[in-house]
Amino acid sequence: DHAPKAxxxxxxTMGEYGTPNIDIEEGFLTITHNGRQDRLPFPMQPGSFxxxxxxxxxxxxxxxxxxxxxxxxxxxxxxxxxxxxxxVAMDPGLSTRFDYDAIWGxxxxxxxxxxxxxxxxxxxxxxxxTRGFLDIRDTVACVRLALENxxxxxxxxxxxxxxxxxxxxxxxxxxxxxxxxxGLTTSIVHLPNPRVEREEHYYNAKHQKLLDxxxxxxxLGDTLIESVIDIVERHASRVDPVELEQPNVDWRRxxxxxxxxxxxxxxxxxxxxxxxxxxxxERRVAQTR
Amino acid sequence: DHAPKAxxxxxxTMGEYGTPNIDIEEGFLTITHNGRQDRLPFPMQPGSFxxxxxxxxxxxxxxxxxxxxxxxxxxxxxxxxxxxxxxVAMDPGLSTRFDYDAIWGxxxxxxxxxxxxxxxxxxxxxxxxTRGFLDIRDTVACVRLALENxxxxxxxxxxxxxxxxxxxxxxxxxxxxxxxxxGLTTSIVHLPNPRVEREEHYYNAKHQKLLDxxxxxxxLGDTLIESVIDIVERHASRVDPVELEQPNVDWRRxxxxxxxxxxxxxxxxxxxxxxxxxxxxERRVAQTR
Numbered sequence: 001d002h003a004p005k006a007x008x009x010x011x012x013t014m015g016e017y018g019t020p021n022i023d024i025e026e027g028f029l030t031i032t033h034n035g036r037q038d039r040l041p042f043p044m045q046p047g048s049f050x051x052x053x054x055x056x057x058x059x060x061x062x063x064x065x066x067x068x069x070x071x072x073x074x075x076x077x078x079x080x081x082x083x084x085x086x087x088v089a090m091d092p093g094l095s096t097r098f099d100y101d102a103i104w105g106x107x108x109x110x111x112x113x114x115x116x117x118x119x120x121x122x123x124x125x126x127x128x129x130t131r132g133f134l135d136i137r138d139t140v141a142c143v144r145l146a147l148e149n150x151x152x153x154x155x156x157x158x159x160x161x162x163x164x165x166x167x168x169x170x171x172x173x174x175x176x177x178x179x180x181x182x183g184l185t186t187s188i189v190h191l192p193n194p195r196v197e198r199e200e201h202y203y204n205a206k207h208q209k210l211l212d213x214x215x216x217x218x219x220l221g222d223t224l225i226e227s228v229i230d231i232v233e234r235h236a237s238r239v240d241p242v243e244l245e246q247p248n249v250d251w252r253r254x255x256x257x258x259x260x261x262x263x264x265x266x267x268x269x270x271x272x273x274x275x276x277x278x279x280x281x282e283r284r285v286a287q288t289r
Numbered sequence: 290d291h292a293p294k295a296x297x298x299x300x301x302t303m304g305e306y307g308t309p310n311i312d313i314e315e316g317f318l319t320i321t322h323n324g325r326q327d328r329l330p331f332p333m334q335p336g337s338f339x340x341x342x343x344x345x346x347x348x349x350x351x352x353x354x355x356x357x358x359x360x361x362x363x364x365x366x367x368x369x370x371x372x373x374x375x376x377v378a379m380d381p382g383l384s385t386r387f388d389y390d391a392i393w394g395x396x397x398x399x400x401x402x403x404x405x406x407x408x409x410x411x412x413x414x415x416x417x418x419t420r421g422f423l424d425i426r427d428t429v430a431c432v433r434l435a436l437e438n439x440x441x442x443x444x445x446x447x448x449x450x451x452x453x454x455x456x457x458x459x460x461x462x463x464x465x466x467x468x469x470x471x472g473l474t475t476s477i478v479h480l481p482n483p484r485v486e487r488e489e490h491y492y493n494a495k496h497q498k499l500l501d502x503x504x505x506x507x508x509l510g511d512t513l514i515e516s517v518i519d520i521v522e523r524h525a526s527r528v529d530p531v532e533l534e535q536p537n538v539d540w541r542r543x544x545x546x547x548x549x550x551x552x553x554x555x556x557x558x559x560x561x562x563x564x565x566x567x568x569x570x571e572r573r574v575a576q577t578r
Contacts, residue, residue, distance in 0.1 A: 021327035022320060031311060031320055031332070038310035043320070043329035052352055056345045063341055067485045067540055196356045202325070251356055
């Protein structure tokens with residue numbers, strides 16, 4: 001009642017779609033069935049309770065647009081990588097969180113941390129899990145594009161917000177190859193998958209609408225991977241090695257053994273040689289400041 | 290963790306589907322798109338926040354079945370009519386609620402109350418709104434059939450639980466005709482629709498699975514309509530006439546004028562002649578007990 005012309009820009013997720021065996025469209029799909037046709041919301045199969053909560057938001061917002069004529073853009077965002085935008089880079093105090101654990105973290109972050117510490121890259125299951133990805137700079141650009149090109153009255157629209165799709169295995173290989181270019185050897189190991197998800201599946205998601213609005217993608221290259229690894233190396237002593245071991249939540253069994261006795265593990269654990277070296281290095285750097 | 294073999298029977302609603310321009314299947318739809326095919330959740334467009342909440346339940350339950358191997362039956366129920374089952378009829382103390390207002394009530398109940406009081410039947414908008422309906426006795430039978438034929442491990446299944454579909458206008462005509470058979474005249478009026486919904490639309494929802502399990506439907510006939518009207522007539526003095534006037538919530542504008550000043554209206558209002566007669570009659574009946 002107070003701002004009926006407001007334009008809601010919602011940061012949603014590609015995870016609402018799940019991994020259907022058909023092409024993923026941007027929010028809606030024209031379906032022909034028994035000789036009749038309608039343009040309907042794309043059928044959703046979210047892959048976690050987090051993604052379910054985003055789907056509930058989507059349905060609620062869509063309803064509000066239909067009933068009250070509100071306008072909304074639902075950005076179905078892929079997995080974000082990268083740490084810096086031009087603005088954030090202006091001052092270390094503007095640095096953002098860097099999550100690499102099994103719950104909040106994202107897979108490329110984990111691989112970069114593991115590579116920086118000389119640990120094997122841990123792929124969950126077969127690694128054929130494929131998702132859409134984008135650079136943090138493109139995230140900011142996409143939100144801006146949505147803002148500058150608002151939805152019309154009563155319109156609920158969905159933009160699939162990612163620039164490239166990769167399998168987890170492909171990402172691990174990219175990190176390994178980026179290291180190999182500098183003569184560094186990185187191994188890849190497959191862990192039992194703590195999640196319940198398809199490990200080999202079809203995946204082809206459309207992402208045209210933001211390109212049509214003028215998005216200039218930053219594609220994932222060695223430079224980006226190296227810059228993330230570089231940041232991790234500078235802060236290697238702050239890495240929690242427990243987070244990098246077997247993931248601490250198993251979807252089938254709940255918390256794992258590691259997770260349940262974690263306080264004990266953390267206090268008694270001897271750091272790996274790599275972590276010990278990194279801590280020593282940071283201590284020395286701190287002393288010379 | 291405590292009852293992994295439990296079978297959840299969820300009372301959901303046909304309202305999760307909305308009114309798509311294609312046939313409504315029972316929970317899932319095989320979709321062919323760009324030469325590929327998948328069986329996916331039927332695309333949902335719930336028509337109110339109540340129905341949205343049921344849709345959120347459906348997605349959460351479906352996920353739990355997929356991840357933890359739980360078993361669930363989601364009964365997408367239509368609009369229920371009728372007051373009695375054999376069990377409830379055994380004693381007046383077992384009587385259930387009878388809702389006829391614009392929020393909790395259902396349309397056939399409202400029409401029966403209006404017919405009993407000699408008031409016009411109020412159709413919201415054009416009255417082409419079409420939904421699935423079923424007798425309360427069939428509701429009980431359906432839950433029993435789901436219970437006796439449980440879902441398998443990890444299965445999330447949907448039964449569309451209704452026996453016939455009617456438009457609101459058709460229901461009004463059925464009530465009018467049932468009264469006419471006894472020489473009583475009933476008029477039908479169209480009010481501005483307080484809701485936001487399609488008033489003329491395609492509607493063809495499948496409801497085969499419960500029939501396959503052995504459901505013997507009680508179809509809507511004059512006898513049922515007359516029995517409901519009869520019950521209302523016996524309790525006519527307890528009808529709140531304000532509830533039967535212009536619906537007290539308007540989806541576009543919020544509460545209506547009537548709703549906002551309702552306490553005053555109720556206390557100062559003179560009952561309509563019909564209501565006054567009914568109250569007098571009940572008073573006399575009470576005195577002779």
